[in-house]
Amino acid sequence: MSQSLKMRHVLIVSCVGLILTFQNCSQAAFDGEGENEESSYESTLPFAYSARIDTIAYMSCSGMSENPPDKRGYFTLRAGAYGVCNPADVNCSPFSNPVAGLSMSTEFRNATKFYDKKQKAHLFSMSDKNANTFLSLSIRSAGNYQLPWKEGNLAAGEELDAMLPALDSTAIAGPLGFSSEGQMMNYFPGSGTQRLMEGSLRYYNFENTAKLTRDTLNQKEALMVVGFSTAADPLEVGLRSPDQPATGTQLPTNRAYGTGFNLQFELPTGPSGVRMTAGEQRALGTSAGVEEINLTNNQPTGASWDCNYNYQFMVVRPEDKAAGRVVCNAVADVFNNATEQAALNAVRRVLRVEDWFVDVANRCIMPKRTGDYCYGNVQGRAIMYGQTSCINDGTRMCPHVVSVCIRR
DSSP: OOHHHHHHHHHHHHHHHHHHHHHHHHHHHHHHHHHHHHHHHHHTOOOOEEEEOOEEEEEOOOOOOSOOSOGGGOOSEEEEOOOSSOTTOTTOOTTSOOSSEEEEOHHHHHHTTTSOHHHHHHHHHHSTTTSSOOEEEEEEETTEEEEEOOSSSOOBTTTEEESSSOTTSHHHHHHHHTOOTTOOBOBOOSSSSOSBOEEEEOOOSOHHHHHHHHHHHHTTSEEEEEEEBSSSOTTOOOBOOTTOOSSSSOOOSSOOSEEEEEEOEEOOBOTTSOBOSBSOOOEEOTTTSEEEEETTTTEEOOOOEEOOGGGEEEEOOHHHHHTTSSOOOOOOOOOSSHHHHHHHHHHHTTSOTTTEEEETTTTEEEESSSOSOTTOOOTTOEEOTTOSBOOOSSSEEOOOEEEEEEEO
8 A cells, every 4th residue: 555545544534533523522512401401491390280179078076185096087177189070960970080189280281292291200300390399288377378377386197288199209290290181180009098189187186276276267367278388398388389489488478389268167057957056166167168269369269169068967976876865877878868878978088988987867977996086075074966056064065067068
């Protein structure tokens, strides 16, 4: 091979090497820039979650300074997304899609329309506005949504309750990422007690606390809130807001992502359909028990809630039934007509069959396993079951009630 040919070969190889090196460097720089752009876009994604509940229940049990052995059976407020049907719709298919639950917000779905479903599931944890949050149930000050209503120390499962695992966790983000437009999900895969979208608050240790909580809600000084915590911590009190600052700890007090519920209480209504004339306002109001508020604009949503008096059930102590002081049957769930079926469907959303007998004809319930906890220390006082009026004094007690409201 001539010297000139050798030189030409060396030059060609050198040029090819330079071109390949440039291409590799350029590609690496381009890839890094693309990743940065993608990461930057993910950080600007809108809020991803929308939640709707379809049931609110109030249990007036109080004086329970000794906690019951199983908190599942006892609560003050319980809220959740339970049904695929309205309880009164006896012909509804159980395979229908849920009418309440967790869904992907329209804004987030539109912003991620070019991502596949698996990528969307990952985006919840990669987006600043959506990672590390609980769907949180609480009572909040009407003047400051960042301030929970409490007496004493804040406790998870009492003043605050996470209705699901962290929303960016695999158990929630996976099904939500694969959900279709407009689909709501109220039941998720996994183990443990947080598969159903449900939360419970408990203010039942002392009667004065239970009454003060009702009075505060009645006067609209506070409201029940289903919101999204600023961190996936069971004791996190902050709620995410459209106005949330990028830095700092000062959170907006008058707006939040989520829904508020003004609750009104009234005297209970007996099985005959006649409301008590005197006593304790221990039942959710039948005409205006629930008003639903969009917390992002503080306007009523216009949703209709049914708090029918047929959805009120008196709590009976097993020992009083055994002594013949009250009629309440410890039987399997039975109903005689469509009205009773609707009432049974409503109360069974919040009272598990493992925990309570339900006598829908006499509109009463009895605990199955826990004995008498609802009334606390009776101290020989007589419970005034089925009376048109009652009084709490040294010898008498007003009956406790579970009342249920259903979103229509």
